[in-house]
Amino acid sequence: MPHVTLHDVAKASGVSSQTVSRVINQRPDVAEATRAHVWETIRRLGYKPNTLARSLVSRRSHLLGVITLPLNDYFRAQIITGLEKQARTMGYACQMSFTSDNASDLCDLIDATLARQVDGIVILTPKRFTDPELRVDVPIVTVAHKLTTPHAINVDVDNVDGAYQAVRYLLSLGHRAIGQIGGSSEWIPASDRIEGARRALAEYQLPLAPTYLVECQEWSFEVGYEAARQLLATAPELTALFCHTDWMAAGAYRALREANLRIPQDVSVIGYDDLPICQFLDPPLASVRQPSQGLGQLVAQLVINAIEQTEPFRQDMLVPAELMMRGSVMAPTLMR
Numbered sequence: 408m409p410h411v412t413l414h415d416v417a418k419a420s421g422v423s424s425q426t427v428s429r430v431i432n433q434r435p436d437v438a439e440a441t442r443a444h445v446w447e448t449i450r451r452l453g454y455k456p457n458t459l460a461r462s463l464v465s466r467r468s469h470l471l472g473v474i475t476l477p478l479n480d481y482f483r484a485q486i487i488t489g490l491e492k493q494a495r496t497m498g499y500a501c502q503m504s505f506t507s508d509n510a511s512d513l514c515d516l517i518d519a520t521l522a523r524q525v526d527g528i529v530i531l532t533p534k535r536f537t538d539p540e541l542r543v544d545v546p547i548v549t550v551a552h553k554l555t556t557p558h559a560i561n562v563d564v565d566n567v568d569g570a571y572q573a574v575r576y577l578l579s580l581g582h583r584a585i586g587q588i589g590g591s592s593e594w595i596p597a598s599d600r601i602e603g604a605r606r607a608l609a610e611y612q613l614p615l616a617p618t619y620l621v622e623c624q625e626w627s628f629e630v631g632y633e634a635a636r637q638l639l640a641t642a643p644e645l646t647a648l649f650c651h652t653d654w655m656a657a658g659a660y661r662a663l664r665e666a667n668l669r670i671p672q673d674v675s676v677i678g679y680d681d682l683p684i685c686q687f688l689d690p691p692l693a694s695v696r697q698p699s700q701g702l703g704q705l706v707a708q709l710v711i712n713a714i715e716q717t718e719p720f721r722q723d724m725l726v727p728a729e730l731m732m733r734g735s736v737m738a739p740t741l742m743r
Contacts, residue, residue: 411454420448431498471710472520474504474513475531480626482680482699483531486550489703490529497711499526506532521545527710530554546713548706551595553723560709560722564702566596569695569728570603573649573677576730578611580738582647582675587620588634588659589651597622600651600679618642626651631658639666646674646739653678653685653694656735660688675736690734697728 413431417424422441429437430445437445448454471494478484491501502523504516513532520528527546548560577585587604590597605615618641621634631650635658638645648663650656656678660670668674670690678685681696698705705726 411452413454416445416448416452416454419452420445468524468526469499470523470525471499471501471707472504472523472525472528473501473531474506474516474520474528476507477505481682482697485699486531486703486706489700490707491703492700493704493707494711497707499707499711526714529706529710546710548710548713550702550706553595558713560713560724562702562706562709562724562726563595563599564697564728565725566599566728567603567606569679569697569730570600570649570651571607572603572728572730573679573693573695574604574607575610576732577647577649577675577677577736578607578613580675580736582739583611583613584642584645585619585647585649586635586638586642586645587649587651588631588638588655589620589622590626591622591624597651604649619645623655626654628654628658631655632662633658635659635662636665639663639668647736648674648676650676650678653680653682653692656692656694657684657688660692671735671737672740675739677730677736681731685731685733688735693733693736694731695728696731698726702726 413427414424417427420427422445426437426441427445430442431449473487473490475483475487478487487503494501502520502525504520506512506516513530517528517530525545527548530547530549530552532552544558546558546560547554547556548562551563553561553563574585585604585608587601589601592598592601601615601620608615619638621637623630623634631652631654634655635648638648639662648656648659650659656676659676663670663674663676670676676692678692678694679697681694685692685694709722709724
């Protein structure tokens with residue numbers, strides 16, 4: 408197969424070589440129709456841009472450093488999938504680094520990532536850390552981890568409102584004894600969900616009773632099962648459970664069935680994340696939907712847009728959550 412050159416792409420596209428170069432380098436001064444046509448020609452001919460030459464011309468590596476916890480979580484893995492797809496579409500590649508759950512490891516990884524000459528950094532570590540001392544001149548986008556550095560763009564799902572929607576809905580049906588299975592308060596999403604539940608309860612002049620809340624160190628099926636058993640033993644009057652992940656809710660399903668309690672006739676259950684498993688549980692699990700791949704695409708757009716503008720800026724952004732109703736919720740028996 409003959410080697411395809413930039414000139415070949417220009418000739419097949421019916422545009423100048425300079426226009427093809429501007430498209431490849433993501434220059435804004437190209438009409439969208441022309442840009443799409445040139446990229447289609449690049450794909451059809453199998454042209455491979457010279458990334459080294461491109462970097463020398465643009466003074467950019469077109470690399471994003473992505474620092475994340477291990478991808479053993481479906482939601483996090485979907486964020487990374489969306490991020491990588493969008494970055495590739497915009498002409499950038501991703502370099503992945505996996506961190507543990509301590510601040511010193513995160514700081515070391517940030518330094519190592521910067522040493523690779525990345526143009527921007529994305530951080531997905533939802534544990535609450537003291538801000539690391541960052542002296543960087545590249546944009547950083549965080550997900551569920553707020554930084555105050557001038558180059559940081561902080562993005563998160565509105566977990567306060569998501570939890571508020573779930574608990575507020577249970578309250579509107581007449582539930583008053585609502586148990587919660589949550590994550591550790593060291594995790595920002597977990598503490599935000601507890602706060603959202605607290606706000607909903609306050610509207611009904613109800614406290615967030617400590618006996619109705621179990622904080623767990625993981626978000627797994629197993630801890631959901633054990634936490635539900637604990638709640639049923641200490642608070643048998645519960646008529647509803649709000650579980651801070653769908654996996655926790657699936658574990659709670661098992662505990663409820665072992666206790667001969669029906670869902671939702673005896674205990675209503677709402678989860679969080681709206682994972683595919685929700686529709687295959689019996690009954691299908693009501694859950695708070697978080698965008699996953701869409702959130703990753705947004706993060707990629709934000710960091711690349713920040714890279715390609717000249718003025719640094721700070722920005723905080725909340726992405727809305729949405730309660731998805733299914734058959735795991737109904738009014739408590741005494742209300743019917």
